[in-house]
Amino acid sequence: MTMKASTRQVNGVTVVDMSGRITLGEGSVILRDTIRDLLGKGQKKILLNLGDVTYIDSSGIGELVSAFTSVRNQGGELKLLNLTKKVHDLLQITKLYTVFDIKDDETAAVGSFK
Amino acid sequence: MRNRVSYTLDSTLDSVNKAESTAAQFAARAGFNADEQDNIAMAVREAAVNAVLHGNAHDPAKKVFLVCERTVDTLIITVTDQGKGLDPSCVPDPLSPENLMKGSGRGIFLIRAFMDEVRFRNTHPGTEITLIKHVGGKPANAKEETT
Numbered sequence A: 001m002t003m004k005a006s007t008r009q010v011n012g013v014t015v016v017d018m019s020g021r022i023t024l025g026e027g028s029v030i031l032r033d034t035i036r037d038l039l040g041k042g043q044k045k046i047l048l049n050l051g052d053v054t055y056i057d058s059s060g061i062g063e064l065v066s067a068f069t070s071v072r073n074q075g076g077e078l079k080l081l082n083l084t085k086k087v088h089d090l091l092q093i094t095k096l097y098t099v100f101d102i103k104d105d106e107t108a109a110v111g112s113f114k
Numbered sequence B: 001m002r003n004r005v006s007y008t009l010d011s012t013l014d015s016v017n018k019a020e021s022t023a024a025q026f027a028a029r030a031g032f033n034a035d036e037q038d039n040i041a042m043a044v045r046e047a048a049v050n051a052v053l054h055g056n057a058h059d060p061a062k063k064v065f066l067v068c069e070r071t072v073d074t075l076i077i078t079v080t081d082q083g084k085g086l087d088p089s090c091v092p093d094p095l096s097p098e099n100l101m102k103g104s105g106r107g108i109f110l111i112r113a114f115m116d117e118v119r120f121r122n123t124h125p126g127t128e129i130t131l132i133k134h135v136g137g138k139p140a141n142a143k144e145e146t147t
Helices: A026-040 A058-073 A085-093 A106-111 B013-029 B034-055 B107-114
Strands: A004-010 A013-022 A045-056 A077-081 A101-103 B004-010 B063-070 B074-080 B117-122 B127-134
Touching (some): A013 A026, A013 A058, A013 A106, A045 A085, A045 A106, A077 A106, A085 B107, A101 A106, B004 B013, B013 B034, B013 B063, B013 B074, B034 B063, B034 B127
Parallel strands (some): A045 A077, A077 A101
Antiparallel strands (some): A004 A013, B004 B063, B117 B127
């Protein structure tokens, strides 16, 4: 299953609904391009909805970290929403779970942006 | 499915997907549960990524060799490249504070996390990585070896 990403605006926050696999190649590129496009348009409050992401490999994890860093370096915030158990476990063992701001409720997540 | 299969693969992303799916099938037939199957498939995927990207550097003249073997209670998967060789002791720890926010460098860590035994061998030129998973868990004498 290839990765798809679509964006929508909710109270000034860009929610990116992602589905499929974030892996080396197309998946990672789509994520990178999506974040780059949003930052280029000045949209710096980004909520990545990973609820339908079935798989992330080390390249995908790296891409999430790079996205987080890119947004933060431009004064924005990037948060994660609706992690599956697999993604949750991967972020735990890579010690990234505490790095990201991770939410499980979209309304609360949108309201948490500064 | 036979108890041993071997493939010679091109240095492409398609080969990475082939290695992953082959490992998943083997793991399922070997009796591992769904989570273990996923973890084994991911470990093999990471090994194949290393072989294609870092070992063979996408060189179309170089191949990746995948061998999957199943015994009564063990799954053994070997991924070999024809690159310049890898010293696993030189791979930075992705969990250390200075590396935590890096965009790469987690592949071997994940392989070690998901498999019971991981062995590296320099094949001059190239690197062979052997991934071992025991049905029912890790034996007391399991360890990582480099030769």
